[in-house]
Amino acid sequence: xxxxxxxxxxxxxxxxxxxxxxxxxxxxxxxxxxxxxxxxxxxxxxxxxxxxxxxxxxxxxxxxxxxxxxxxxxxxxxxxxxxxxxxxxxxxxxxxxxxxxxxxxxxxxxxxxxxxxxxxxxxxxxxxxxxxxxxxxxxxxxxxxxxxxxxxxxxxxxxxxxxxxxxxxxxxxxxxxxxxxxxxxxxxxxxxxxxxxxxxxxxxxxxxxxxxxxxxxxxxxxxxxxxxxxxxxxxxxxxxxxxxxxxxxxxxxxxxxxxxxxxxxxxxxxxxxxxxxxxxxxxxxxxxxxxxxxxxxxxxxxxxxxxxxxxx
Numbered sequence: 001x002x003x004x005x006x007x008x009x010x011x012x013x014x015x016x017x018x019x020x021x022x023x024x025x026x027x028x029x030x031x032x033x034x035x036x037x038x039x040x041x042x043x044x045x046x047x048x049x050x051x052x053x054x055x056x057x058x059x060x061x062x063x064x065x066x067x068x069x070x071x072x073x074x075x076x077x078x079x080x081x082x083x084x085x086x087x088x089x090x091x092x093x094x095x096x097x098x099x100x101x102x103x104x105x106x107x108x109x110x111x112x113x114x115x116x117x118x119x120x121x122x123x124x125x126x127x128x129x130x131x132x133x134x135x136x137x138x139x140x141x142x143x144x145x146x147x148x149x150x151x152x153x154x155x156x157x158x159x160x161x162x163x164x165x166x167x168x169x170x171x172x173x174x175x176x177x178x179x180x181x182x183x184x185x186x187x188x189x190x191x192x193x194x195x196x197x198x199x200x201x202x203x204x205x206x207x208x209x210x211x212x213x214x215x216x217x218x219x220x221x222x223x224x225x226x227x228x229x230x231x232x233x234x235x236x237x238x239x240x241x242x243x244x245x246x247x248x249x250x251x252x253x254x255x256x257x258x259x260x261x262x263x264x265x266x267x268x269x270x271x272x273x274x275x276x277x278x279x280x281x282x283x284x285x286x287x288x289x290x291x292x293x294x295x296x297x298x299x300x301x302x303x304x305x306x307x308x309x310x311x312x
Contacts, residue, residue, distance in 0.1 A: 010145045010146070010147070010171045010174065011170065011171055012171060012197050013145070013190075013194060016190035016191060016194065018033065018036075019037070019192045019193070022192065022193070033192060034192050034199075037200055040188065040200075041204050044186035044187050044188050044204060045186045045207045045211075047187070048208070051182050053215070054182050055138075055166045055184065055212060056211070056215035058182070059164070060215075060216045060219040060220055062136055062137060062138045063098065063138075063216065063220060065136055067134070068097065068099070068133075068137045069098065069138050069139075069140070070099075070101075070131065070133060070137060070158075071084060071101045072102040072127070072139060072141055072150075072151060072154045073102075073142030073150075074103065074104035074118030074148050074151065075113070076144070076201075076205075077142035077148075077151075077202075077205060078101070078102070078105075078142065079103060079109075080205050080206050080209060081103070081142050083206075084099070084101065084210070084212075085100055085101035086101065088213055088217070091228060091231065092222040092223075093228075093230025094217070102127050102128070102131070102154075104124070104148075104150040120150060121150065121152055121153030123150055124149070124150040124152070124154030124155075125154060133157075133161065134162075134163070136163075138164040138166065139154065139155060139164070139165050139166070140209075140212070141155040141165065141167050141168070141176055141179070142168045142205055143176055144169060144170050144197035144201035145169070145170075145171060146175060146177070146185075147171075147174050148176075151176065152175055152179060155167065155180060156179045164181055165182075166180055166182045167179070167183045167184065167185075168185075168205055168209075169183065170185060170187070170188050170197070170201045170204065172185035184208055186204040188200040188203075188204050221295055224269075224295045227248065227249055229245065229295060230268065231245075242266075242268050246271055246272060249276075250272060250276055256275070257271070260275050263281045271284075272295065272299070273287055273302055276299045276302070276303070277298075277302025278302070279302050284298070287301050
């Protein structure tokens with residue numbers, strides 16, 4: 001009679017031979033060890049760039065057609081998804097419902113552990129259904145182990161409904177790959193503390209999410225050169241940043257930049273077109289609309305159109 005093979009232990013759950021006897025080391029030795037392990041993360045993420053690029057291009061395509069981006073995860077993975085989603089509106093000036101983060105256990109799970117929430121596969125599907133997910137959307141499932149039932153249920157539902165599915169895991173051969181059209185799997189290896197995926201795995205996930213959302217927003221035209229041009233000016237720091245970005249992008253003096261922003265109704269993109277192409281606020285808005293929000297095209301069109309007092 002053949003013995004049933006023991007289930008394979010995910011690499012993120014294995015003991016790291018480089019951190020054995022951790023509890024017997026000095027504080028500086030512990031910190032140096034953690035730092036050495038962290039130094040491997042960027043290289044692991046770098047190897048995934050082709051898959052990150054494919055995912056970003058597809059997400060941007062979906063959003064252009066009216067879709068949205070959902071991050072869904074449990075524990076640390078879920079918190080990182082909610083964090084990245086919540087940063088998109090103030091950074092890129094997008095609507096709050098464009099990028100959404102869902103976490104097993106709901107809002108309470110952001111600050112406390114909700115035991116067992118990640119074990120319910122059907123809840124992942126229910127949470128996406130409650131947000132009205134459709135075939136136009138993209139769904140990123142975040143699971144360091146690649147086997148979290150809540151995330152698998154969400155991706156299974158999303159794929160069945162025709163949404164574009166992406167899996168972010170540290171275990172390429174895990175179950176998540178069955179439901180993801182693109183699997184992003186940085187090989188970060190065993191953690192310094194076995195199974196503590198808030199460490200290297202969490203850092204890798206944060207890097208991947210930064211890359212995904214930033215690349216998507218650049219492709220969608222929410223960045224000009226390397227300036228934030230749709231930043232939401234909700235506080236003094238952000239208002240000052242808007243004026244500074246406008247000055248640096250156009251070479252305008254402070255008073256000129258502030259005046260253009262006022263004339264543009266605090267719309268940094270419109271103000272930038274006004275100063276770069278010598279247009280008034282109405283002409284700049286029309287040009288931006290005609291260019292379907294592409295700032296560079298709007299500026300180029302403005303520079304070739306007749307306008308009194310144009311500044312090139």
